[in-house]
Amino acid sequence: MKGSGVTIEPNGHFCSDCAVRDFAVCSSLDPAELREFEHLGRRVQFSSGETVFSEEDITTSFYNLLEGVMRLYKLLPDGRRQIVGFALPGDFLGMNISGRHNFSADAIGAVTVCQFAKLPFGRFIEDRPHLLRRINELAIRELSQARDHMVLLGRRSADEKIAAFLLCWRERLVSQKGVSDMVPLPMSRQDIADYLGLTIETVSRTFTKLERHGAIDIVHGGINLLDPARVEALAAA
Amino acid sequence: MKGSGVTIEPNGHFCSDCAVRDFAVCSSLDPAELREFEHLGRRVQFSSGETVFSEEDITTSFYNLLEGVMRLYKLLPDGRRQIVGFALPGDFLGMNISGRHNFSADAIGAVTVCQFAKLPFGRFIEDRPHLLRRINELAIRELSQARDHMVLLGRRSADEKIAAFLLCWRERLVSQKGVSDMVPLPMSRQDIADYLGLTIETVSRTFTKLERHGAIDIVHGGINLLDPARVEALAAA
DNA sequence: AAAGCCCGTTGACCCAGATCAATCTTGACG
DNA sequence: CGTCAAGATTGATCTGGGTCAACGGGCTTT
Structure with a gap:
């Protein structure tokens, strides 16, 4: 538009x-x-x-x-x-x-x-x-x-991409509105997919997987970081 | 070292x-x-x-x-x-x-x-x-x-990556030593792979495929661009 | 409140490119 | 010239993530 x-x-x-x-x-x-x-x-x-x-x-x-x-x-x-x-x-x-x-x-x-x-x-x-x-x-x-971001796109797995994205996005929001385990995600799944070089389905599946493992909680308009350490380990870097 | x-x-x-x-x-x-x-x-x-x-x-x-x-x-x-x-x-x-x-x-x-x-x-x-x-x-x-390069890493196929790389590298060499269909590649296959987010085997196979199709000629230390138009079509952009 | 739509989720299947494993080529060095 | 090591090629096989398809939930519209 x-x-x-x-x-x-x-x-x-x-x-x-x-x-x-x-x-x-x-x-x-x-x-x-x-x-x-x-x-x-x-x-x-x-x-x-x-x-x-x-x-x-x-x-x-x-x-x-x-x-x-x-x-x-x-x-x-x-x-x-x-x-x-x-x-x-x-x-x-x-x-x-x-x-x-x-x-x-x-x-x-x-x-x-x-x-x-x-x-x-x-x-x-x-x-x-x-x-x-x-x-x-x-x-x-x-x-x-x-x-x-080139390293992320060229050399990281889907899981690592998602984990790194969540942490990096949260980090950027810190300077805006302070630290919080609630991470708002105003962009759509398609936007996240196109940012990470994935498909919308893979993004969705990976979020669900993280949630099942108790690392995050998917809420409307964002996610809750329940286990930041685990997500950091996944991001592996 | x-x-x-x-x-x-x-x-x-x-x-x-x-x-x-x-x-x-x-x-x-x-x-x-x-x-x-x-x-x-x-x-x-x-x-x-x-x-x-x-x-x-x-x-x-x-x-x-x-x-x-x-x-x-x-x-x-x-x-x-x-x-x-x-x-x-x-x-x-x-x-x-x-x-x-x-x-x-x-x-x-x-x-x-x-x-x-x-x-x-x-x-x-x-x-x-x-x-x-x-x-x-x-x-x-x-x-x-x-x-x-992010677009290339996130959204292009192996064939497109190789084709785009060859054209882009040739383009950069133009300002150094003038136009030529002989494209020197001083870097190793591993370097090319790590630049394009691929493995060395895929790089090698894709080069071979391009050669079999008559688009390029693999020579020691580089390639000859036999059919630039075809390679451009493959790069698709 | 029914209909429609957009977005996200989930499942089944497939394939491009990774992985594993030889083999070949080339150049350096005795 | 033969030996070695490093790189490149090729083949066989596997798999992460893509594709296709169905479904659901929360909006807006009427």
Whole structure:
């Protein structure tokens, strides 16, 4: 579902009290810069399932995810899909060198982004090396995650993939909402399958197996980690 | 094989006539900067199979590959290996945010690198945003390649993996030594298998199958692309 | 509340690619 | 030139996970 999103009236939205202020790209900006920066972005909302941008689209904007979860994916011509990542609040999307996006991005549930037009954003960076350094830092971190994911896709069994996914997803949620054994899974089984290079049936079966072994409890919208140690042992790394 | 490499006497080595001058990180530097930069790096040689740096090692240096090919890989505790990339001359290695390398790097055949101590290099970048921009550009390009590779690992068949690998490898060699239907493969079958998430037997069988179909010709140290169109069709993307 | 749909689960079966096991090729070295 | 070791190929067999198919449970719609 292609969506252009809904721009929110800017009343009352200031970078200085933005929820992702401290861990997004903008954490590198001082208060004065932040006031200038404020005029570059506009808040836009997307509803569940809407596509924020598509692979091969000419890049006209960058996005800072403020609220919600997004799936980032690539499609093969015959429809096979590989999800290359899930984005959480604070993630910065859209950087590329070809001038075109190299993956598509959909909202999973309602999403709010801070959208920056490419050119003014590029100009703003120009003489702010600390912002560039911050962007570089995020790119390098993503690269490291991408390599970990290659190991998972190329060399791990279905059981290991699922276990590693649960732990890694929980870990990422920690920085958002603190530690908890309840792990919300807003994405569908199909999304998880396409992320792990499996089929939906294998994902379902593996969850059931983990539940039968008492390692997790499948609840609506997520799972409970009953035995984190056992899941860690399964993830084996 | 862990190796510390052999430093080459600096006589007669100048950045200005470096082979990778135009496409490595240093392409962003002007002649004056280049002269200063020259003192930061030292040329080091590694012989076939030597390890230049290992995953989890504390990062003390960055590397600019000048000559040869390297395999970049991660190991699971039980020895399973995933090659996350092959490095060619001009590639810049070692960036990370944790202070530790996040993959290992071996020489495939003899290799020459330009090695930079981390701290002086970091200081040199400090007030040279154009160099930082160049590094960022390289990171973003690698990220895009990493995502393509995830699709390959997660969603493609063995035949497609091999075909895509041959075409992609040939494409990369174009910028090094021009177009040719002779594709040198300096890495072993095991390396190819670990890059594609397959076993050595499947790689061997798939090569043989391609040869029987007249698409390629297996020669010592590489293959001849007899029917590029057919291989492209197999790669299906 | 009945109908329909979407999503997830479960079972039966199958196959691409892994595993196991020779055998062959090539190059290094006495 | 013969010996050895390392890599590559090939064949036989097995299996993890894919495919196909049925079913169920929780929504929305009317």
